[in-house]
Amino acid sequence: MDLKQIHDLIKVVNKSNIGEISIEDKDGKVTIKQKEERITVNSSPAISYATAPVAAAPSVGAPVAPAAPAAPVADNLLTIKSPMIGTFYRRAAPDKPLMAEEGTEVAPGKVVCIIEAMKLFNEIESEVKGTIVKILVEDASPVEYDQPLFLVQPE
Numbered sequence: 001m002d003l004k005q006i007h008d009l010i011k012v013v014n015k016s017n018i019g020e021i022s023i024e025d026k027d028g029k030v031t032i033k034q035k036e037e038r039i040t041v042n043s044s045p046a047i048s049y050a051t052a053p054v055a056a057a058p059s060v061g062a063p064v065a066p067a068a069p070a071a072p073v074a075d076n077l078l079t080i081k082s083p084m085i086g087t088f089y090r091r092a093a094p095d096k097p098l099m100a101e102e103g104t105e106v107a108p109g110k111v112v113c114i115i116e117a118m119k120l121f122n123e124i125e126s127e128v129k130g131t132i133v134k135i136l137v138e139d140a141s142p143v144e145y146d147q148p149l150f151l152v153q154p155e
Helices: 003-015 041-062 067-074
Strands: 020-025 028-033 078-081 088-091 111-117 118-123 130-135 141-143 146-154
Touching: 003 141, 111 146
Parallel strands: none
Antiparallel strands: 020 028, 078 146, 088 111, 088 141, 111 118, 130 146
């Protein structure tokens, strides 16, 4: 899209009631937004008040979840957590064996899974010594930073 076409689009948006327009072609993407001169003083306090009940709602629902029984079990177990956001894999490739299963003994430096992030496959190594007693994530599922992946009974 050349500069003249962009100027023409700006004129069309300014003369119309269109708030925003985005156009994408082989050369790139252009987004044009109209300025809004609205006073939103009254909406800001409403948003902050609305946020407090929303934050309280999950904490009310959390004790109902079966997380309470899992806490005593996890007291004596060590956790291997995800060091990044990505997709969790238990195998190096579909035709390869599982890297870690329940009952697998791990030691610092042993690869227990792979996390794919931005088309890079990162081997995740155990930092603890023990036996895996629970795998907390399904294969090929997304994981978050610091999300527990494995529970390990220390030796």
